[in-house]
Amino acid sequence: MFYPFKKIxxxxxxxxxxxxxxxxxxxxxxxxxxxxxxxxxxxxxxGLHVGHVENFVASDILARYYxxxxxxxxxxxxxxxxxxxxxxxxxxxxxxxxxxxxxxxxRYKKQIExxxxxxxxxxxxxxTEPYYYYWTQWMFLKMFERGLVYEKEAPINFCPSCKTGLAxxxxxxxxxxxxxxxxxxxxxxxxxxxxxxxxxxLLEDLNNLDWPENIKEMQRNxxxxxxxxxxxxxxxxxDQSIKVFTTRLETIFGITFIALSPLHPLILKIAKGDYYxxxxxxxxxYIKKLSKHQFEIxxxxxxxxxxxxxxxxxxxxPIWISDxxxxxxxxxxxxxxxxxxxxxxxxxxxxxxxxxxxxxxxKNKIIEKLPYEGDGFLINSFDYDDLKTEVxxxxxxxxxxxxxxxxxxxxxxxxxxxxxxxRYWGEPIPLIRCQKCGVVPVPEKDLxxxxxxxxxxxxxxxxxxxxxxxxxxxxxxxxxxxxxxxxETQTMPQWAGSCWYYLxxxxxxxxxxxxxxxxxxxxxKNKLNYWLPVDIYIGGAEHAxxxxxxxxxxxxxxxxxxxxxxxxxFKKLVNQGIILGTDGEKMSKSRGNVINPDDxxxxxxxxxxxxxxxxxxxxxxxxxxxxxxxxxxxxxxNKIWLYSKKNKKNKKLKDSIEVLKSFNKLIKKVSQDIENxxxxxxxxxxxxxxxxxxxxxISKKNWLNFIKLLYPFAPHLAQEIWQSFGxxxxxxxxxxxxxxxxxxxxxxxxxxxxxxxxxxxxxxIKKNLNFEDVKKMILAREKVKKFIKDKKIKKFIFIQDKLxxxxx
Numbered sequence: 001m002f003y004p005f006k007k008i009x010x011x012x013x014x015x016x017x018x019x020x021x022x023x024x025x026x027x028x029x030x031x032x033x034x035x036x037x038x039x040x041x042x043x044x045x046x047g048l049h050v051g052h053v054e055n056f057v058a059s060d061i062l063a064r065y066y067x068x069x070x071x072x073x074x075x076x077x078x079x080x081x082x083x084x085x086x087x088x089x090x091x092x093x094x095x096x097x098x099x100x101x102x103x104x105x106x107r108y109k110k111q112i113e114x115x116x117x118x119x120x121x122x123x124x125x126x127x128t129e130p131y132y133y134y135w136t137q138w139m140f141l142k143m144f145e146r147g148l149v150y151e152k153e154a155p156i157n158f159c160p161s162c163k164t165g166l167a168x169x170x171x172x173x174x175x176x177x178x179x180x181x182x183x184x185x186x187x188x189x190x191x192x193x194x195x196x197x198x199x200x201x202l203l204e205d206l207n208n209l210d211w212p213e214n215i216k217e218m219q220r221n222x223x224x225x226x227x228x229x230x231x232x233x234x235x236x237x238x239d240q241s242i243k244v245f246t247t248r249l250e251t252i253f254g255i256t257f258i259a260l261s262p263l264h265p266l267i268l269k270i271a272k273g274d275y276y277x278x279x280x281x282x283x284x285x286y287i288k289k290l291s292k293h294q295f296e297i298x299x300x301x302x303x304x305x306x307x308x309x310x311x312x313x314x315x316x317x318p319i320w321i322s323d324x325x326x327x328x329x330x331x332x333x334x335x336x337x338x339x340x341x342x343x344x345x346x347x348x349x350x351x352x353x354x355x356x357x358x359x360x361x362x363k364n365k366i367i368e369k370l371p372y373e374g375d376g377f378l379i380n381s382f383d384y385d386d387l388k389t390e391v392x393x394x395x396x397x398x399x400x401x402x403x404x405x406x407x408x409x410x411x412x413x414x415x416x417x418x419x420x421x422x423r424y425w426g427e428p429i430p431l432i433r434c435q436k437c438g439v440v441p442v443p444e445k446d447l448x449x450x451x452x453x454x455x456x457x458x459x460x461x462x463x464x465x466x467x468x469x470x471x472x473x474x475x476x477x478x479x480x481x482x483x484x485x486x487x488e489t490q491t492m493p494q495w496a497g498s499c500w501y502y503l504x505x506x507x508x509x510x511x512x513x514x515x516x517x518x519x520x521x522x523x524x525k526n527k528l529n530y531w532l533p534v535d536i537y538i539g540g541a542e543h544a545x546x547x548x549x550x551x552x553x554x555x556x557x558x559x560x561x562x563x564x565x566x567x568x569x570f571k572k573l574v575n576q577g578i579i580l581g582t583d584g585e586k587m588s589k590s591r592g593n594v595i596n597p598d599d600x601x602x603x604x605x606x607x608x609x610x611x612x613x614x615x616x617x618x619x620x621x622x623x624x625x626x627x628x629x630x631x632x633x634x635x636x637x638n639k640i641w642l643y644s645k646k647n648k649k650n651k652k653l654k655d656s657i658e659v660l661k662s663f664n665k666l667i668k669k670v671s672q673d674i675e676n677x678x679x680x681x682x683x684x685x686x687x688x689x690x691x692x693x694x695x696x697x698i699s700k701k702n703w704l705n706f707i708k709l710l711y712p713f714a715p716h717l718a719q720e721i722w723q724s725f726g727x728x729x730x731x732x733x734x735x736x737x738x739x740x741x742x743x744x745x746x747x748x749x750x751x752x753x754x755x756x757x758x759x760x761x762x763x764x765i766k767k768n769l770n771f772e773d774v775k776k777m778i779l780a781r782e783k784v785k786k787f788i789k790d791k792k793i794k795k796f797i798f799i800q801d802k803l804x805x806x807x808x
Contacts, residue, residue: 002634003641005605009716013113024063024118024732026074029530034066035074037502037570039539039547042080043104045089048111049587050595050613050625051540055576057610058619058679059538060117064712065674067118068736074531075118076505078125079105082133083494084162084178087425091458097425098453101128111598115606116715118732123505127427127497131520132504134448136496137430139554141441142561144431148194149419151439156418158186163459164422165190170493170546177546185290191429191490192416195553199223199412201567202552211573212620218544224413229397230331232405233258233308235270236316242266242308245330245411248340250393253381254358256348257336258308259301259320261327262286270319272305279304279321286323297324299347311405312396313382322347330411338371345371356380359389417550419493422465424457426491434478434485443479449487465489498547499554502569506531528564533571541575548573574677577621579613584624595625607714608634614679614713636687637717640710643693644703644721653697657750657762660743662692663702667739670709683713700725705737752803753778755787771798778804 016024026033038059041052063075081101090097105126112119125132143149157166161181165188170177195202203223206216228247235241242258260267262283271279282302301322308317324343325334338348339357348355360367361376363386375389384392400406420429428449430442442449452473457466467473467489478485506528507521548570555569580586581593588594600609611633616623647653655663666689673682686709698706704725711718711731719731742748742764751774753761761783765774775796778784788808797805 003638003717005607005637005717006602008720009114009116009606012716012719013116016116016118017113024067024073024075024120025122026072026120029526031070031072033072033074033531034062034536035502035531035534036063036066036536037075037505037534037538038077039537039543040078040080040498040501041108042083042085043101043108044085045093045100045104046589046594047104047107048597050597050600051576051579051587053115053597053609054579054613054619055538055540056112056115056117057613058574058576058677059536060115060610061614061674061679061712062536062677063118064715064732065671065736067732068708068711068734070735074123074505075120076123076125077112077117077119077121078123078501078505079108079127080494080498080501081105081126081128082426082492082497084164084421084423084425085494087423087457088162088179090425096454096457097128098451114601115597115610118715123508125501125504125508125519127501129519130448130450131518133427133497135504135521136427136492136500137442137447137449138444139500139558140492140496141430141444141447143193143557144441148197148557149191150194151189151191153187153189154192154418156186156188156190157183158188159183162423165418165420185287188420188422190418190420191488193419195417195550196412196414198553198556199225199414200410201556202414202549205552205556205568209568209573210571212541212575215541215544215548215573215575219549222414222545222549226330226411226413228409228411230407230409231311231335231400233311233317233335235319236307236309238270238306240266240270242319242333243331244333244335245409246335248337249396249406250378250389251337251340251358252310252312252335252396253378253384254337254339254356255310255317255335256338256354256356257318257320257344259322259325259334259336259344259347260304261325261332262321262323263327264321264325264332267304267321270304270306275303275305278302282321289323299324299343299350301347301351311400311403318353320347320351328415329413330409340371340373342371342373417553419496420490421493423459423491424451424454424466426494427496428467429488429490429492431488432476432478432485433488434481434483436483437478437480437485439488440478440480440485446479465491467491495547495550499551500558502534502537502551503528503532503558503564523563525563525565532564532566533569536572536574537570538574538576540578574620576619577617577623579616580622580624582625582627587625595627600627600630604630604634605637605716607637607717611637611683611713615683617680619677619679633683636690637714639690641717641721643690644707644724647698647700647703648725650697651700653699655699655702656696657743657752659693659696659698659702660740661750662689663698663706664739664741664743667705667709667737668744671736671739674712679713686710686713707731708734708737749801751778751801753781753784754803754805755784756807757805760784760787767801771796774798774804778806 036059038055063073067073086097086101157171159166159176161179162176171183174182176183203225206219226247228245229249231244233242233244267279279302301320304319306319308319310317336344338344338355340359357366358378358380359376360379361374363377378384378387378392397406428451430449432440432442434440452470454470459466474486476485476487504521507524509520509522510517511520551569556567558564559567583593585591585593597609608630612630615633666685669685670682707718707721722731747767748764749767751763751765752759753763761781791808794807
C-alpha cells in the first residue's frame with residue numbers, strides 16, 4: 001500500500017498558500033541572517049525542467065534547514081523576463097510578449113508551488129514591470145552622468161536571425177549564444193558602458209570570493225590582464241610611428257618583422273607604391289571574412305613596402321599586415337620575434353622571414369629546436385649578452401626610457417559592454433536625441449520610460465529597432481530646449497535587469513493607492529546593510545562570464561555611489577551539475593530528451609522527485625537521468641509512512657543504546673552534509689537508518705526528531721506525519737535536533753548499571769576505566785543511592801566496558 005502523496009501534498013500546499021506564505025517571510029532586520037538565492041529563471045513557454053528542479057530544491061533544503069537552526073532567512077524568487085528568448089518566442093508564435101509572458105510566469109509559479117518550494121513570494125519581482133525597470137533606467141542614467149556611457153560606431157557582432165547586435169560575451173565560437181546561428185560583423189552606432197574602467201577591481205576582488213576556482217579562472221581569462229611595455233617604432237621616411245605592445249621586452253634584438261592588424265589605422269598611410277593596391281585588396285578581403293565570422297587564422301599576410309627603425313640598433317624592420325594580429329587587443333601591432341613566439345614562428349616560416357635566436361636556457365648555448373618561449377640568458381643581443389632575462393629586461397627598459405621610446409603599459413582582453421539592442425522587448429534606454437542639444441538624459445521625474453503597446457514588434461531588416469517606426473512614442477519635447485526631439489529607440493540587453501535583481505528582493509515593498517496595493521522599490525540602505533552579501537548563490541556555470549561579470553561590475557558602480565556598503569554582491573557561489581537525458585546528451589527540445597517534472601510529480605509525488613534529484617549524485621557534478629530510479633526514493637518515503645503508523649500505535653517505545661548511538665550519529669551526519677551541500681550522502685544516511693530500524697524500535701520523541709531531519713528534503717510527508725502525532729505546529733517553526741556527543745565519541749562507552757540484575761541507570765564513561773574508579777562513580781549517583789538505600793552491598797559484578805551489577 002502506497003502513501004497518499006497526492007492528497008498530502010495538495011493539503012499542505014493549500015495550507016502554505018492560505019497563510020500567504022507568511023511563514024517563509026523573513027523578519028525585519030533581526031538576528032543572524034542567511035541570504036540564499038537561486039539564479040532567477042527566464043519564464044519560457046515550456047515551463048520548468050528537471051534542471052531547474054535540481055537548483056531550486058537544493059536551495060530550498062538550505063532555507064528550511066537554516067530556518068530551523070534559528071536564522072533569519074531571505075529566500076526569494078522572481079522572473080528574468082526581458083530579452084531575446086521572449087521576443088524570439090513572440091515572433092515564432094506571432095504574439096506580443098506583453099500578452100504571454102505573464103501567462104508563462106503563472107505557469108512557472110504553479111510548478112514551483114507543486115514542488116513545495118519555500119520561497120518568500122511577498123518579495124517576488126519581474127524585470128518587465130515598470131516599477132522595477134524604473135531603477136534599471138535610473139542606474140543607467142547615473143552611469144551616463146559619470147561618463148561611463150558613450151556611443152560610437154564600431155564593428156559589432158550582429159545576429160541576422162535575431163536581427164540584433166550582441167556583446168562579445170554573447171557570441172560562442174562565432175555563433176549567437178541564444179539562437180545558435182552564425183553571427184556577422186556590422187558597423188553600427190552602439191551605446192557602450194565602460195566596464196573596462198573596473199577591470200582591475202573585477203580582477204583583484206576575485207581573490208576574496210568563495211567561488212569555484214574554475215569560474216574565477218574563467219573571469220580572470222576573460223578580463224585578460226597583460227602587463228608589459230609600449231614601444232615606439234619610427235617608420236622610415238615618415239613622421240609616423242607605430243606603437244607596439246609586448247610582454248617580452250628582453251627579446252627585442254630578435255625582431256625580424258612588425259605585423260599590424262588588417263584594421264590598424266596606419267596601414268593605408270604607410271603602404272608604399274605598388275604595394276598599396278595589394279594591401280587595400282587584402283584589407284577588403286579580410287573585412288569580408290570578418291563579416292561572415294570566418295575566424296580561422298591561417299597566418300596570411302602581406303608586406304606593406306614600409307620599414308620601421310629598430311629603436312636600439314637602427315636596423316630596418318619590414319612592416320607586414322596579418323590576420324593573426326588582433327585589432328581589438330592592445331595597440332593592434334606586434335613585434336615579430338619568431339625564435340621565441342610560436343605564432344611569429346609560423347608566420348616567419350610561411351613567408352621565409354629571418355629568424356634570430358636571442359635567448360637560450362643555458363649560457364652560450366644555442367638550441368636547435370625553436371621557438372623557445374622560456375626564460376634564460378641573452379645571446380646575439382650586443383651589450384646585453386649573458387644577462388638573465390629579467391635583468392636584461394630592466395636594463396633595456398631603462399635605456400629606451402632615456403630615449404622617450406617606451407612606457408610601461410597594462411592592457412586587458414576585456415572590452416567595453418555593448419549595451420544597445422535593436423529590439424522591442426527590453427528596457428527603453430532613457431535618452432533623448434535633440435538636434436540642438438545633442439543627447440539629453442530623460443529627467444528623473446519622467447522615469448520610467450515605458451514600452452509602448454504595439455502590434456508590430458518584429459525586428460527591422462535595416463538593423464534599426466522596431467520602436468523607430470512608432471512616431472507617437474518617438475517624438476518628444478527636449479527636456480533642455482523644449483524643441484521637438486526623438487527618443488532613443490534601442491533597448492537595453494537582457495542582462496541589464498539581472499545585474500541588480502538580488503537588491504530588488506531586499507528593497508521591495510508595497511504602497512496603497514485608491515484602495516489598491518501596488519509593488520514598489522524604495523532604496524533603504526539599512527536593509528541592504530543587513531542582508532548583503534548574498535551568502536549562497538546557486539546557478540549554472542554557463543553564467544560564469546555574462547551575468548556574473550556584469551552583476552559584479554554593476555554592484556561596484558553602486559558601491560562607488562555609496563548606495564551599497566560592500567564591494568561584492570555574492571559571497572559563495574555554487575554551480576549545480578548538468579542533468580543529462582537518458583541518452584547521455586544534454587537535454588534539449590531538438591533532441592526530444594527533456595523530462596517534464598509535472599509528469600513525475602503526478603506519478604510519484606513532489607517529495608519523491610525532490611529526494612531523487614538530490615540523491616542522484618553530488619550537487620555540483622554532471623548526472624544522467626534515469627526515470628526508473630525514482631522508485632527507490634518513492635519506496636523510501638513509503639517505508640517512513642508505514643513505520644510512522646506502526647510507531648504511533650505503540651506508546652511505550654524506548655530507545656536502546658544501539659539506537660541512540662546510531663540516531664545521534666545520523667543527526668550529526670545530516671546536519672554537516674546539508675551545510676556542505678552533500679545532499680546525496682545525507683539522504684543515503686537516512687535510508688540506512690530507516691533500514692536499521694526495520695527490526696528495532698525508537699521512541700516517539702526521537703522518531704519525530706527523525707521527521708525533522710527529513711523535513712527539508714520531503715516537506716509535505718514530514719509535515720503530515722508530524723501532524724498525525726498530534727503536533728499542531730508547522731515544522732518550519734520547530735528547532736533542528738541537536739546530537740548528544742556522548743553517543744558519538746568513539747572513546748566513550750555507555751555502562752549499564754544494574755541493582756540485583758535489574759537496569760536502574762546508565763552512565764557514559766571513557767573506555768577501559770578500572771573497577772575502583774567505576775565503583776566510585778556509580779555509588780555517587782542519586783539513582784543508584786535510591787535503590788541501595790542503607791542496604792548492605794554483598795558484591796559487585798563488573799564486566800569491562802559493558803555493565804556493573806550491584807548485588808544487595
